[in-house]
Amino acid sequence: MPNLLVLLPLLLLPLTTHSYSEDEAIRNVHIAGMSYCSTDQISSGDNNHYKSLDGSFSVGQVWSNSSLQFVTGYDGSENALTLAVRGSEDIDNWLDNLDIIKTSPYDDDSSVEVHKGFWEEYTTLRDDMISYLLTEAGKHSTTKLKLTGHSSGAANAMLLAYDVARGQAIGLEDFQVSALYTFGEPRVGNTAFADSVISLEIPHTRVVHYRDIVPHVPPHLMGFHHSPQEIWYDSEDSSHYVECSETDGEDSACSKSEWYFTASDHCTYIDLAICSAGC
Structure with missing residues (x-):
């Protein structure tokens, strides 16, 4: 008869809630990458990312x-409104100017802290992001939102997803985040923030390319903490990936296991150019 004391820890492990789809991630690389293109390239559809998507995306x-x-759209394959937020155009300058200051912007839980600079950038975009999504919602019968972004744009997508999930995105109270795909996302908040993202069951897929430095700032030692689930591509050519912990965004067996990080891995995701060079 099996020893119950041995089995108990296994019974207490969380059930897997979703599995990673590389095809879906690639689709979102293109949606996120489109946000780096010029307004003319986006509006006309004359960019590599749009041309790589099928006709169900508009x-x-x-x-x-x-x-x-940022760019809004509609993904007919999932009947979801989309929003993609562009990251920094100059990653080296962005890294040089990044600080470690936190703020507590949520009146209902002062323990939740987020990076002050990310919060300030997000609040300059928030009303327009909501307004543009509501305009798109008027064209399609859906309350599903698929949010994505790369680099600092990923931080903005995360903060909007958090507000929507908490019912604090004024105008989007009846909407649900069906997917949050982020690429090269920096640490947005503290451990309480990461825990809250988990408790709200935000379906977050956080993709990291090999030794990309951006997911490792601001430093974990300064009280910043990723939310799961990390998907780590552990080679330069993106030939293999690791599905990391679904309960801890700081899985030591994933990208944190590296000792050297570089900005040169930041603009390629799943072997696709995601910054402006990809347009």
């Missing part, structure tokens, strides 16, 4: 200023 609107940009 572009909605483009919002852009001198430093930020």
Whole structure:
């Protein structure tokens, strides 16, 4: 008869809630990558990312200023509205200027802290992101949202997903995040934030390419903590990936196991150019 004391830890392990689809991730690389293209390239469909998507995807609107940009759309394959947020155009300068200051912006839980700079950037975009998504919702019968982004754009996508899941995105109270795909996402908040993302059951797939430095800032030692689930491509050519812990975003067997990180791995994801060079 099996020893119950031996089996008990196994019984307490969380059940797998989803499995990783590389095809779906590639689709989202293209949706996220499109946000780096010029407004003319996006609106006309004259860019490599749009051309790589099938006819079930349609572009909605483009919002852009001198430093930020996002694109809405509709993915008919999932009957979901999409939003892709562009990351920094100059990753070296972005890394040089990144600080470790946190803020506690959530009145209902002061233990939850997020990076102050990410929060400030997000709040400059939030109302427009919601407004543009509502415009897109008027064209399609769905309340599903698929959010994506690369680099600092991934942080913006995460913060919007968090507000939607908490019912705090004014205008999107009846909407649900059906998928959150982030690529090269920096650490957005503290452990309490990561735990809250888990408790809200936000379906987060966080892809990391090999030794990309951005997912390792701001430093874990400074109180920042990733939320799961990391999917780590553990080679330069993206020929193999590891499905990391579904309960801990800081899985020591995944990208944290590396000792050397580089910005040169930041603009290629699943063997596709995701920054402006990919357009």
